[in-house]
Amino acid sequence: MPGRLLFTTVAQDLALVEPAEPPVTRVIREAAFGEGYAWPTWSPGGAQALVSHGWRASGAETHLEVVSLGLSGATDVLEAAEATSRFRNPDGHREPIAPGVMHYSYWAPDGRRAIVVARSKGGLTLTLLTPPSCPDGEPAGDPAAAAGDWSVRGLIDGAPMFSAWSPDGTTLAAHAGQQLVLYDTSGEGGGRRVLTDQPRFRAPAWSPDGRALYYAAPGSAGPDLLWRSHPDSGAREVVTEVDGLTAVLASPAGDDLALLTLESSGLGGRHLRVIDPADPQPRTVERGQVLGAFWSPDGTRLFYLMRAGVDLESSLMRYDLADGRRHALARFRPSPAYSTYFAFFDQYALSHALISPDGEWVCIGGVLAGNGAGRRPFAQQHGCYLLPADGSAPPRRVADGEIAFFAPGAPAPPAAGDKA
Structure with a gap:
């Protein structure tokens, strides 16, 4: 359990x-x-x-x-x-x-x-x-x-404000306003260094080894670009083009990146793609209906929330990198707090875990479709549910609340060698 x-x-x-x-x-x-x-x-x-x-x-x-x-x-x-x-x-x-x-x-x-x-x-x-x-x-x-x-x-003022700690916990990459800034917080010198003054409105993403930092920013002309910066040397290079406002999620145990690009219609849905920076030919997972995503601890699976039709219902999905298959896990109406999480998913995924440390369980928050919850005025409106990540059992209500976060534990073993 x-x-x-x-x-x-x-x-x-x-x-x-x-x-x-x-x-x-x-x-x-x-x-x-x-x-x-x-x-x-x-x-x-x-x-x-x-x-x-x-x-x-x-x-x-x-x-x-x-x-x-x-x-x-x-x-x-x-x-x-x-x-x-x-x-x-x-x-x-x-x-x-x-x-x-x-x-x-x-x-x-x-x-x-x-x-x-x-x-x-x-x-x-x-x-x-x-x-x-x-x-x-x-x-x-x-x-x-x-x-x-x-x-x-106090380190920095501005809005929007997104940030990401380096894997060793000594360096903070902060996107504040129109700047992406690196802070050495270890007290060993280095201070403050501006990486770019044209980042887009999302959180930067560190590679698992801390040697690279990924972020989207406008190119000199044409579409936005996904950049890979090397904080040690200050060098950077273009990984691929991205067509619009793009959030980046780095796999915690491999080289893969999940790219979530806002669709041009302005309705709030995102296209979801996965790339390997060494061979940045994207694999398209979903088009236009994705609200946010998070990785499994071993980097072999990507979980994402997508629109499921009327009445604000959403579906929690799982994408398996090994075979490229998608699996529907649960359909529910997200609670306000769960919706807030996915409005800023690339930030909250770094600090608040919706998946257990072994990658076997996922937490959802809201009203589960088809279970009768919330159909009567006196019924409990929102609940926290757990479900197995492999989809082998239906969600089980464990608490009356809007969202819950797993305690940390021993990290899952690296699985980079097993990825597609």
Whole structure:
């Protein structure tokens, strides 16, 4: 069975679900009247979480903050977990960054630092959070290492704001406004370096070895181009042409790239293609109806959400790279939070896992088509469901909420040699 998942309940409590049979939900932090938690983010070692927290004080004044929470104890004692404020929105900028999204939090892969994106006078500000130093090999996300004050440093203002940590967790690529900037956050020098001042509105994508950074940007003339930049040398080259606004998802265990290009009609659907940068002849997966995608941990399968017809229904699909076949896994009406995830899928896929670490289970959030949920006014409207990634069983409801995220675990073994 899959491991634990973090989510927020319909009452905006922070909760943990053990997807046993039957599933067991533990409320970790209960939200009082006028208070709420949202968008929990697991640390890479699974011992900490960053969570957005909001409340209304006297006079209806709103306060927004990001808290850290230790999660290394036994499940039945986590209700007593202490939440420590790590970041607070400044006066005059206590608004969410998007409907239902107070902040965006994202841990570095080594757990030694994290970022928070929040509303500010510059539109959005990306802030670096650094827990106290810890011995090599001990993730800073562990409670013993993360005790005490964290340093808080604003890095960049602008909008839009997308970012991606290098695989070793030392370098942050930030797309802020019209610039794509590299930051050396390790404290070993290097500082800030602008890669380009013409990126498109999406997140950059690192290769698994950290040697290349991919992004789409306008060419000097004609169509947009997919670029491969080499941060160590500063060199870059064109991989292929892309016809329109394109998001890039790099396989976590191979060379393949998923390219999702907005269709020209402006209706919000995307074309989905997969390429190998060494031989960039694209394999078309779907045309025009894709809302977003995420990779399996071993890079052999690509999961994507696509429109399924009337009443805002969508289908979760799986594409197998080995044989090029597509498989329908579930049809449902996504919850507002699940829809938000896929509106910014290339960013959230880096920080919030909808697939288990072994690649065997997928989480969906919403109203499942055909199960009767939501047909009566008093029925639970949205739920979190788990389904096997191979499609061998139907989705199973495990929690009352809009979206849930898998705890990290041992990564799946590389499968680059097995790809098509």
